[in-house]
Amino acid sequence: MTIQMPEPDVSVLARRDEIIAALREIVPGEGVISSAAEMVPYESDGLMAYRQPPMVVVLPSTTKQVSQVLKYCHANGIRVVPRGAGTSLSGGALPLADGVLLGLGKFKRIREIDFDNRAVVVEPGVTNLAITQAVEHAGFYYAPDPSSQIACTIGGNIAENSGGVHCLKYGMTTNNVLGCEIVLITGEIIKIGGKCTESAGYDLMGVITGSEGLLGVVTEVTVRILRKPETARALMVGFTEIEAAGRCVAEIIGAGIIPGGMEMMDKPAIHAAEAFVHAGYPLDVEALLIIELDGPGVEVDELIARVETIAQRCGSTTCQISTSEQQRLLFWAGRKAAFPAVGRISPDYLCMDGTIPRGKLPEALARIRQLSEKYQLGVANVFHAGDGNLHPLILYDANKPGETDRAEAFGADILRVCVELGGVLTGEHGVGIEKRDLMPEMFSEIDLMQQQRLKCAFDADGLLNPGKVFPTLHRCAELGRLHVRGGKLPFADISRF
């Protein structure tokens, strides 16, 4: 299988030495990497099936350097791919053969902790977890918690609008970022938002969050921190019918209860996780819900009782309630290790990421089971049930001829089902290159043109991360602007590694 990427600009490639020299002027010392061997770590992100060495890697350490690099690239028509920690699962940080890979790894400083306004100002290369670690001594934390939180950076979280098991109650990245500093492709620096949640003018923070590196490069971020809940306890509830588990999720939300996290696993996922971490999961159920309630102790006690009653009414067959912090963490350990656990039972797996309206959960699961039979491939379902964000893991063996293509076709069909049921192609992993060519399943041509007009408002020459998100690259001129650019931008093929 191949993915089409923008055709390399030979005139840029011909000037490679000159470009590297110019970049070294801006970022001296070890900030420019150009040898093939040293560039290998930057060839792919978490979607490792696709690889491409960049023309050169630049690792600036100040906003001024970022501004100068972008200004230089803009003046010289050089494409730029921004990169955080490279944990993206949709290929958003895949380099371009003729592009500068702009790594933000040196932006590691926590600039300000402001408890009075519950805000922390950090550089984009600070990891998600490091923010919580910097404030937990005072009883605070940063809410979004993607599985990769030890490694992934806040800059990457903004690019992908990352979620996590707690986003049901506390929101995605977009709900927890108050402001940022962003460098445009022209080198201009703009400030968006601040420590207040309101803002005058257009909501640029919302546009930047989830924009997958196509609009600008974030060089500073102000996030909201929350006080750690007084108590957190979890229930582990088993069901012999997966539809009953889906009903239970709907009824809990319908009762006005918003758990801190509400995750579902199906039988294959339960068995794989249990064999891996021995969390004490029941093995005779078809679906397992892990439901965490947090808040003041007295509230948590009451909510646990109500959730237990709802679960029983929905036909749960097992229910365990954590009585210690250690046990709560054990309940979660299986869920958090579900991906590597599935990796142990299948030579390869493909992790999908789609969203459906919560009410359609049982229907979506039934459709995925039908597809599993059609494609003759196993599937393990692990997902953020509370907000309808599915993560089906398609099991296959890349060494068996045709299985990889079948797995990818199966995955695409799952995303089509999500859209058909009124859902979305992606929940928290972004579009990148993985789901780029499925965008027309969800958006009309008019919708996509309007999205690209917005892109043109930030990057009229299409130099920032081209080939990602949009299936067809329109030049801004074609979108109703008379802006003229020399080179055309057709797609070239990149084979899967």
Place this chain on the structure above:
Amino acid sequence: MTIQMPEPDVSVLARRDEIIAALREIVPGEGVISSAAEMVPYESDGLMAYRQPPMVVVLPSTTKQVSQVLKYCHANGIRVVPRGAGTSLSGGALPLADGVLLGLGKFKRIREIDFDNRAVVVEPGVTNLAITQAVEHAGFYYAPDPSSQIACTIGGNIAENSGGVHCLKYGMTTNNVLGCEIVLITGEIIKIGGKCTESAGYDLMGVITGSEGLLGVVTEVTVRILRKPETARALMVGFTEIEAAGRCVAEIIGAGIIPGGMEMMDKPAIHAAEAFVHAGYPLDVEALLIIELDGPGVEVDELIARVETIAQRCGSTTCQISTSEQQRLLFWAGRKAAFPAVGRISPDYLCMDGTIPRGKLPEALARIRQLSEKYQLGVANVFHAGDGNLHPLILYDANKPGETDRAEAFGADILRVCVELGGVLTGEHGVGIEKRDLMPEMFSEIDLMQQQRLKCAFDADGLLNPGKVFPTLHRCAELGRLHVRGGKLPFADISRF
């Protein structure tokens, strides 16, 4: 005092009869209003100091008609001002002499109530309160509750990103809108979002919300509804020092408690409200906090006890806790009637709307008191204390020479103080024409240019609501595009009525 508006296009005015006839073709019957007398109700919005009759009023009733009207205006270079119920306080719906006033008042249908997905699909002319009324029989409600909720429409709420006393806990409009249908100035119709909270592509919903009618015309809205909390109770806490009340607000939030509403009034506001509605407010205090806790009964009881303890520690001198629903509503009655109450004690008042980081509350209040002395004008402070959204009401008498200008200068200084303290020019009333010329206090020229590039991505000819939000109108061509448009767009003066 005058405000500069785009100079009327004489070539459009010369074709008025022809334009009206064309619009009647699109919207037959009573959908086009062109007589001077009948257009009077459309001459201003809630910022009644400024008035301007439009060229013609059009009241379409279908998305198709909106699309055809905009397509016609786009093809003919005619400016368009969209309007909901006209309750805006910043002049966002002020007509243009050469513009079509596009009223959405006929879009009054609730299209779908989907309890399973907690979503309601409505037309933009449905009032804010009507959404709650349509779902309250099942125990649900729509959270944002601006004071004007009986009259203001959901379309207008999106344009202004409206808040209300409950937005501290439940978010502003932007946090409660899931999707919309929008007609671009070209007549093209796009769908944004849906019933899921996640979305692929750019967050256009975020950009549209708060865009004050400059990007497109909303013709359908999908909102999130919430289950009504089991219990709600309020505390009324008095302080003899306004700084102590500010500290109390900060400590409540710092303790991890997010009240359903937390409002503050200062002495002039307390006295005016008490004289008007007899809510039982203490008259010997300098500041009064009304704090509402909602949720399960057992949680509310505990939180009330904690808030009471915090208030005492901060030096409260009076504290009353509602023991019945009737009493809770009485506590709120004074606050909700504060604006008309202040209207009874002063011939005129100017309602400001600015935001500061919560931690700066005492400082902001001290600065406003200094300004009050400087300008020799009284001020009553009523505000959403929990989220730092100030509503100082400047008291003046328009019949006394110079007082109006002094009040406006005082108001502008208050907003400058907000920005200086790290806050924002507006909280929930929008920029419109009222705060347009103050935008450079908050944004750099680069910021404003980028905001206008985004505007150009939606409306390259600047036909939608020009003269609002941005202090200087740049043609898209000047913003780095080569798009060429015939007419220039300088400003002409409109005198305050």
